[in-house]
Amino acid sequence: MKIHMFVAVAFMSALGSCRHEGPPDSLIDKPRFVQLYCDLLRNAQRVRDWGQDSVVARRYADSVMASAGITDEQFESTLRWYNEDIERWREFSEEVTRTLESPAPATSPPR
Numbered sequence: 001m002k003i004h005m006f007v008a009v010a011f012m013s014a015l016g017s018c019r020h021e022g023p024p025d026s027l028i029d030k031p032r033f034v035q036l037y038c039d040l041l042r043n044a045q046r047v048r049d050w051g052q053d054s055v056v057a058r059r060y061a062d063s064v065m066a067s068a069g070i071t072d073e074q075f076e077s078t079l080r081w082y083n084e085d086i087e088r089w090r091e092f093s094e095e096v097t098r099t100l101e102s103p104a105p106a107t108s109p110p111r
Contacts, residue, residue: 024077024081026071026073026074026078028075030095032068034092035099036070037096038096040064041100042100043064
């Protein structure tokens with residue numbers, strides 16, 4: 001899996017984001033956000049590996065977010081918050097990389 005590519009793409013996409021004074025009210029706690037982010041990355045890779053289309057990928061991402069009780073707005077504001085500070089992003093991305101490099105349970109293709 002090209003873990004570093006995912007992290008780099010997310011970082012590059014956030015370089016132009018606006019700055020906030022402090023964390024947003026809807027900030028997702030770090031352990032929960034790391035796990036959610038990893039789940040989304042792993043499943044995006046699986047969808048590509050299985051030859052599924054982007055509709056299936058989005059449906060699965062929506063399901064993961066809903067089961068975690070996370071809205072798109074919460075996810076986006078938390079992602080922006082991490083991306084606003086290079087050190088904060090580095091720490092987050094290192095934790096994501098460590099998590100992704102640990103063995104993940106096998107799953108079946110999404111429908």
